[in-house]
Structure formats: C-alpha cells, structure tokens
Amino acid sequence: MIDFITCCDYAGTFAFAISGIRLASAKQFDWFGAYVVGFVTAVGGGTVRDILLNSTPFWMLQPSYLIVSGLALLFVIIFRKYVIRLNNTFFIFDAIGLGLFVIVGIVKTLDFGFPVWVAIVMGTITGSFGGMMRDILINEEPLIFRKDIYALACVFGGIAYSICLKLSLPPAVSQSISAVSVFAVRILAVKYHISVPVLKGEE
Amino acid sequence: MIDFITCCDYAGTFAFAISGIRLASAKQFDWFGAYVVGFVTAVGGGTVRDILLNSTPFWMLQPSYLIVSGLALLFVIIFRKYVIRLNNTFFIFDAIGLGLFVIVGIVKTLDFGFPVWVAIVMGTITGSFGGMMRDILINEEPLIFRKDIYALACVFGGIAYSICLKLSLPPAVSQSISAVSVFAVRILAVKYHISVPVLKGEE
Amino acid sequence: MIDFITCCDYAGTFAFAISGIRLASAKQFDWFGAYVVGFVTAVGGGTVRDILLNSTPFWMLQPSYLIVSGLALLFVIIFRKYVIRLNNTFFIFDAIGLGLFVIVGIVKTLDFGFPVWVAIVMGTITGSFGGMMRDILINEEPLIFRKDIYALACVFGGIAYSICLKLSLPPAVSQSISAVSVFAVRILAVKYHISVPVLKGEE
Numbered sequence: 231m232i233d234f235i236t237c238c239d240y241a242g243t244f245a246f247a248i249s250g251i252r253l254a255s256a257k258q259f260d261w262f263g264a265y266v267v268g269f270v271t272a273v274g275g276g277t278v279r280d281i282l283l284n285s286t287p288f289w290m291l292q293p294s295y296l297i298v299s300g301l302a303l304l305f306v307i308i309f310r311k312y313v314i315r316l317n318n319t320f321f322i323f324d325a326i327g328l329g330l331f332v333i334v335g336i337v338k339t340l341d342f343g344f345p346v347w348v349a350i351v352m353g354t355i356t357g358s359f360g361g362m363m364r365d366i367l368i369n370e371e372p373l374i375f376r377k378d379i380y381a382l383a384c385v386f387g388g389i390a391y392s393i394c395l396k397l398s399l400p401p402a403v404s405q406s407i408s409a410v411s412v413f414a415v416r417i418l419a420v421k422y423h424i425s426v427p428v429l430k431g432e433e
Numbered sequence: 434m435i436d437f438i439t440c441c442d443y444a445g446t447f448a449f450a451i452s453g454i455r456l457a458s459a460k461q462f463d464w465f466g467a468y469v470v471g472f473v474t475a476v477g478g479g480t481v482r483d484i485l486l487n488s489t490p491f492w493m494l495q496p497s498y499l500i501v502s503g504l505a506l507l508f509v510i511i512f513r514k515y516v517i518r519l520n521n522t523f524f525i526f527d528a529i530g531l532g533l534f535v536i537v538g539i540v541k542t543l544d545f546g547f548p549v550w551v552a553i554v555m556g557t558i559t560g561s562f563g564g565m566m567r568d569i570l571i572n573e574e575p576l577i578f579r580k581d582i583y584a585l586a587c588v589f590g591g592i593a594y595s596i597c598l599k600l601s602l603p604p605a606v607s608q609s610i611s612a613v614s615v616f617a618v619r620i621l622a623v624k625y626h627i628s629v630p631v632l633k634g635e636e
Numbered sequence: 637m638i639d640f641i642t643c644c645d646y647a648g649t650f651a652f653a654i655s656g657i658r659l660a661s662a663k664q665f666d667w668f669g670a671y672v673v674g675f676v677t678a679v680g681g682g683t684v685r686d687i688l689l690n691s692t693p694f695w696m697l698q699p700s701y702l703i704v705s706g707l708a709l710l711f712v713i714i715f716r717k718y719v720i721r722l723n724n725t726f727f728i729f730d731a732i733g734l735g736l737f738v739i740v741g742i743v744k745t746l747d748f749g750f751p752v753w754v755a756i757v758m759g760t761i762t763g764s765f766g767g768m769m770r771d772i773l774i775n776e777e778p779l780i781f782r783k784d785i786y787a788l789a790c791v792f793g794g795i796a797y798s799i800c801l802k803l804s805l806p807p808a809v810s811q812s813i814s815a816v817s818v819f820a821v822r823i824l825a826v827k828y829h830i831s832v833p834v835l836k837g838e839e
Contacts, residue, residue, distance in 0.1 A: 484687055485683075485687075485692075485693055485696065487690065487692065547696065550699050550702070551696050554696075554702070565773075569772060569773075569775075572775065573775065574663060574665075574773075574774060574775045575669070575773060577669070578660070578665045578666060578668065578669020578670075578672060578673070578773075579664065579665055579666060579669060584668055584669075584672065585668045588668075628666060629666035629667050629668045629669075630666060630667055631661075631664050631665070631666050631667075632657070632660065632661035632664075632665060632666065632667055632670045632712065632713065633661065633716065
C-alpha cells in the first residue's frame with residue numbers, strides 16, 4: 231500500500247535528514263546530536279505548521295519519520311566517504327521532498343478551513359522552516375535566506391496552486407502542477423544560479 | 434473604521450518589521466529572507482503567546498500583518514539611503530508598538546481566564562520575543578537582554594496594569610496607564626542610558 | 637504537603653535555572669536576560685512537550701517555577717564567588733532533575749493516549765530541550781549534542797520504562813527504575829568520560 235506520494239514523502243524526509251546530519255557532522259556533533267538535527271530538519275517545518283494549525287504534529291502519529299531519519303544516520307555513517315559524490319542525487323531528492331512538503335502544507339491548511347493566503351504561508355513554512363531550524367541548531371545564519379531560491383520556490387508553488395484553484399482544476403491536477411512548479415523553480419534556480427537580490431546594508 | 438488602536442498596532446508592526454529587515458540586510462540576507470526576518474520580528478512575540486494560550490495565531494486571521502511587513506520591506510528598499518536618518522522616528526514607533534503589544538498580550542491572557550501573573554508574563558513575551566527571535570535568526574546574541582531596558586519595560590507595564598486592576602479602574606484607563614508606562618520606561622531608559630546591571634561572570 | 641517528587645522537581649528546576657543563569661552571565665547578559673535564560677532552561681523542555689501534546693504549559697498553572705528561577709538568580713548574584721565550588725552539587729541536582737523531568741514527560745504523554753515510542757521521544761524532549769534552547773539563546777552550538785551523554789541518557793530512561801511496562805511492573809516501580817537509570821547513566825557517563833562517537837566530517 232506504499233503509493234507514489236508516500237515514496238516521495240520518504241525520499242524527501244531522507245534527503246532533508248541527510249542534509250541536517252551532514253551539516254551537524256561538519257560541526258563535530260556526536261551521532262545522537264546529528265540524528266536530532268537530521269530529524270528536526272526533516273520534520274521541523276511540518277511541526278511548526280501543525281502547531282500553528284493547532285493539530286497534533288504528523289510525526290507523532292506513526293514512527294516512520296523517526297525510522298527514516300535513523301536510516302539516514304546509518305547511511306551517512308556507513309557511506310561517509312561516498313556521500314559527497316551523491317550530492318546531485320540528494321539535491322534531486324531534496325527538491326522532490328520540497329515540492330511534496332509544500333503541497334501537504336497547503337492541502338492540510340485548506341482542510342482546516344483557512345483561506346488560500348494562509349495556505350501559501352503554511353506551505354512555505356512546511357518546506358523551509360526545517361532547514362531554518364537546522365541552521366539555528368548548528369549555529370549558522372539560515373542558508374535558505376541567503377543562497378539560491380529556496381523558500382521563494384515554496385511561495386511560487388503556493389501561487390501556482392491558488393491559480394489552479396481559481397481555474398477550478400481537479401485537486402490532483404492542481405497539486406501536481408504546484409509540486410512540479412516548486413521542483414522546477416528550485417532546479418532552475420540552482421542550475422542557472424538565479425537568486426533573490428541581496429538587500430544592501432546602509433552606508 | 435480604522436481606529437486609534439489599529440493605527441498604533443500597524444505603526445508598531447511596521448517599526449518592528451523595519452528593525453528586523455535592517456538587521457537582516459546588514460547580514461546580507463536576500464529580499465525574501467529579510468522579509469521573513471521582518472515578519473517574524475513583528476509577529477513572533479504574539480505568535481508564541483497565542484501558541485502558549487492554545488489560540489489561533491492572530492496574524493492567520495487577517496492578511497494585514499503580512500501586508501504591513503511587505504510595505505516595510507518596500508520602504509527599506511526604496512528609502513535605503515534615508516532610513517538611517519529616521520532612526521528617532523522608528524524608535525518612537527517601536528516604543529508605541531511595544532506599549533500596545535504588551536497590553537494586547539495582557540488583555541488576551543486575562544480573557545482566557547488566566548491569573549494576572551500569567552498575563553504579565555504573556556505581555557512581556559508579546560513585546561519582547563519577536564526581537565529575540567529576530568536575533569536568533571540573524572545569529573546574534575539577543576540584544577534585548579543586553580542593552581537598555583526593553584523586556585523589563587514590558588514587566589513594568591504588566592505590574593502597572595495589575596495595580597490598576599486592584600484599584601478597580603475601568604479597563605480603558607488601566608490599559609492606557611499600562612501602555613503609557615511601558616512607553617515612558619522605554620523612552621527614559623534609552624534617553625538616560627539606564628540599564629539593568631550586568632551579571633558578572635565567575636572569576 | 638510538599639512530597640518527595642515535588643522536592644526533586646524544585647531541585648531540578650533550580651539546578652537547570654542555575655546552569656542557564658551562569659552561562660548567560662559569562663556572556664554579559666543583564667540580570668533580567670539571565671533570569672529569562674535560566675527560566676527557559678528550566679521550563680523549555682516541558683513547554684515544548686506540552687505544546688506538542690496540545691496541553692497548557694505546566695508552568696502557567698502555578699507560579700512556583702517562576703519563583704524558583706528567581707531564587708536561582710538571587711543565589712547566583714549573592715554567592716557568585718562560591719558558585720564555582722558547588723559545581724559537583726549542581727551536577728547532582730541537575731542529574732536528579734533530568735531523571736525526574738524524563739519521567740514526568742513519559743507519564744504525561746502516556747496519559748494523553750500516545751504509544752510508548754512517542755512517550756520516549758517526549759521524555760527526551762522534556763529532559764534535553766531546555767538545555768538546547770539555553771544554548772540557542774546564548775548563541776552557542778548546543779552542548780548536549782556534543783559533550784558526554786545527556787540527551788541519550790533520557791532515551792535510555794525511556795527504554796527502561798518501556799521494558800518495565802512490558803513486565804507489568806507497578807507504575808511507581810517503573811518510574812523509579814526509569815528515573816534512577818537516567819540518573820545513573822548520566823553520572824557514569826561524566827565520571828568515566830563516556831561519550832557518543834563523533835560523526836567525522838567528509839574529507
């Protein structure tokens with residue numbers, strides 16, 4: 231019964247956890263600390279969303295997210311020397327996860343009866359706050375606000391979804407278009423080094 | 434129908450967002466990152482309060498806070514070179530916002546049936562946690578715990594409110610006295626460089 | 637009516653608050669800032685647990701936690717020069733508090749109807765997230781993920797509890813065994829410098 235959506239969810243969780251574990255290991259965290267950072271990276275965005283929606287955090291309802299994060303830790307420990315060569319693969323997984331996480335955030339928020347603009351914010355939080363919490367834990371400035379288009383790709387996906395809604399497209403089509411647009415914006419931004427202008431400080 | 438309270442609320446939100454955006458721009462955040470930091474600075478304290486009270490975060494009920502934060506970003510981008518000359522104006526707006534945020538936090542907490550001491554804590558959280566979250570996001574030690582009297586001004590306002598309550602003053606009078614005392618303590622502390630003693634480290 | 641459990645709770649709160657206040661004072665925080673860091677260290681883990689469980693944070697139900705944190709601040713201010721000699725005493729208090737906090741987290745989570753694995757996670761969060769939030773506030777990398785066995789001691793205690801549950805031991809016995817195992821793991825880890833392996837970064 232593991233369908234396509236679930237596969238994308240696990241792939242995204244795995245890739246998000248890997249990014250947390252790798253950055254924690256660069257900071258000499260121990261295995262358990264790295265696991266916590268990986269887990270927070272993977273589930274942090276959805277947890278903030280669920281707290282704001284006053285819903286039970288999704289990862290408390292089934293142990294799979296804890297387990298997938300544990301597998302990510304094992305993977306980094308065992309394949310440490312080869313992990314760096316898989317950068318492109320992780321990047322693709324990460325972008326797939328991002329697209330999916332945004333949709334999950336949007337759909338859940340609309341189900342709770344909030345308007346579309348709240349859903350766009352919640353989709354963006356679901357996709358980007360895990361990475362933000364990772365950077366806070368390892369005591370770095372959040373990368374997602376400084377490099378390439380990351381959080382903004384989530385906003386694009388949300389706007390795409392709201393346009394699909396106005397056109398009365400069926401839910402599955404709207405969700406696919408929106409997820410693919412997050413994925414595409416993210417991939418294109420990194421490939422062509424497109425980034426948001428930096429706010430220049432005052433002289 | 435935009436009354437005096439709403440004006441103060443928008444002025445405070447604008448000033449809080451400006452402070453976040455300016456500090457983020459000093460750290461080379463991109464426009465979107467600066468917007469997120471500005472928004473978190475403006476609504477972070479009230480959001481923590483609403484989560485602790487188990488209430489829907491106030492900014493999810495109307496889009497005005499997102500919009501005012503967007504206007505603050507536009508303002509900083511357009512008037513970048515002149516912003517620094519407006520420091521005193523922003524400081525006044527910030528102090529007005531602080532006074533109002535504290536009252537909103539106190540009144541909402543009492544409405545939820547909590548005792549006065551919880552309301553004082555919630556007023557302080559409403560006023561000061563946005564700035565604390567801003568400093569965490571830009572990876573600095575929280576300034577509000579180290580410079581001038583900021584968070585403590587919120588506590589003074591809360592104590593003023595509880596005294597007014599004991600004297601059975603009408604709500605509007607209690608709220609005005611409390612907001613003005615936060616404002617006055619904050620202005621006087623900065624004007625006369627009054628600060629809380631620093632805890633000396635162990636030799 | 638102050639029983640043994642309550643005494644342990646206050647001792648743990650006091651020791652956790654002291655650790656936050658001392659680290660804040662090393663960073664030149666003012667008295668009020670140090671108090672906030674101490675309070676967050678003491679109640680932060682339980683607050684995150686209560687938010688995730690969608691329950692009113694425990695410290696909002698009685699003022700004793702605010703007061704004990706205030707006494708910890710007074711203690712550090714008055715006995716500043718002697719505090720360093722009490723390191724071993726604080727360490728014992730801290731370990732007692734850790735054991736108790738983990739049990740409180742586990743029991744409360746089971747009372748809310750969650751499965752044992754969620755309770756283990758919540759026990760660990762109750763015991764370790766206060767120290768993590770302390771380190772974020774003073775802008776350091778979380779120590780609990782890098783030095784000795786701290787968060788992992790909470791996991792051990794949780795596993796001990798779940799084994800006791802399977803053996804159908806009475807609640808008081810299970811709780812005592814679990815608290816003592818957290819305490820013992822923590823003490824032994826520090827005494828014999830046992831730590832979790834560090835994840836080596838990629839070459």
